[in-house]
Amino acid sequence: MMINWSSREIDVFLVLAETLSFRRTAERVHLSQPAVTGVVGRLEEALGVKLFDRTTRQVQLTGPGQVFLEQAQRLRHMTEEAVRAVREVATLQVGQVAMAAMPSLAATVVPRAFARFQAQHPGVRLALMDTLSDPAFELVRAGRVDFALTAANPAYADLDYLPLASDGFVLLIPEGHALARSRKPLAWADVAQLPHISMPLPTSVRQYADAALLEQRIRFSPQFELEHLASIKAMVAAGLGVAALPEMAANVGPDEGIVRRRLREPDLRRPIGLVTLRGRSLSPAAQAMVDLLREAMSKFARP
Known part of the structure; x- marks a missing residue:
């Protein structure tokens, strides 16, 4: 059975299940009463059951309606949790940045950038692997790091190279x-x-x-x-x-x-560049780290 409803329709159902009034529901969700009736009708048609018993005096949830209410509340909670989780990542409240860097950078530029990043975004975990260029390329290709800072332009069709300094x-x-x-x-x-x-x-x-x-x-x-x-x-x-x-x-x-x-x-x-996996965008946290590294290396910069 194909189910095709929107979160807006689920919200209308939840408000009606709470108020048991088409009039009050229409006021709460800023729709007309016929529009609310239409939403309920589409849900009932999709599910093949009545969700509400309606008379001129009262509106009551049916047995299937009560089951659907419990699942709809769970679905709404999961949706809110998903949105919250994504927003936390987007605003750098949580997440992880893993990078590879040449030993010379791992011992000089990277620690300063890491310290600044950690002070600004304490909820984001940081990981560093200090290694030469060829192993760094493999770490990027395997997805073990978000990006690598190297002095070599990788000769791989699946890797991108961006000069930084x-x-x-x-x-x-x-x-x-x-x-x-x-x-x-x-x-x-x-x-x-x-x-x-x-x-x-x-x-x-x-x-x-x-x-x-x-x-x-x-x-x-x-x-x-x-x-x-x-x-x-x-x-x-x-x-x-x-x-x-x-x-x-x-x-x-x-x-x-x-x-x-x-x-x-x-x-x-000697050029220093950013190596990433082609076709994969950096996370907000990884991009913020790249911006800090670019700034830290700016005194050497002639990209």
Whole structure:
């Protein structure tokens, strides 16, 4: 049996069941009495039973009418709960945001954005996974995170990439090194022969360093390859070499014992972008988080 009635018609029935008066019901729901009669008639026709016994003196619920009243009240309550739940999500009172981010962002920009978001929307749960680009893409594709912040444009037809910001490269130098005395930018070719401490492939940091020196027809051969930024900076501070890093990556950990110099020729900028699943819109909470992250990265921004 096809049932085709509206919430408005259910409301009319509920008011009539409460007032047991077509006149008072018409006044409450702002309809004419014939219109109220028409609504009841359509409900009875759809259900195949009488809902009300009507005489010139009184209106009473029938047995089936009493059963329908109980179910209609439950339906109205469920509808109100559904509307309330959606409004709480839409107004960021409840919900969850899960994201993946490169370790350099997870240790710098993301915590500040998370702190601001949590202060503004304490009812929304936050989850963070710090990982490299390829695993981050898979997390997005599997639906385990709402979005990812990466330095790579995914080569997947089911993923979208939106540039948010970019950061230039700096050279970290031990403070006692001769190059630390000047404040001028340094060319990649001028520092190519120094002992370098870099990240291994396939990290974006290493790929950009390789590309920068390849433009100068120089093969990049770092003396040390380390996965963790804190370890790289500790090695530089100990005088074991220099490190070419994107500025946001260089912000991980203290700069004690280290001097920074901007790298140029080429003036590389590593893009930072938002990776989402194509065809799936972000929730209001996830979009609010993206807005905070974009603001937090704005000082590096040249999207």
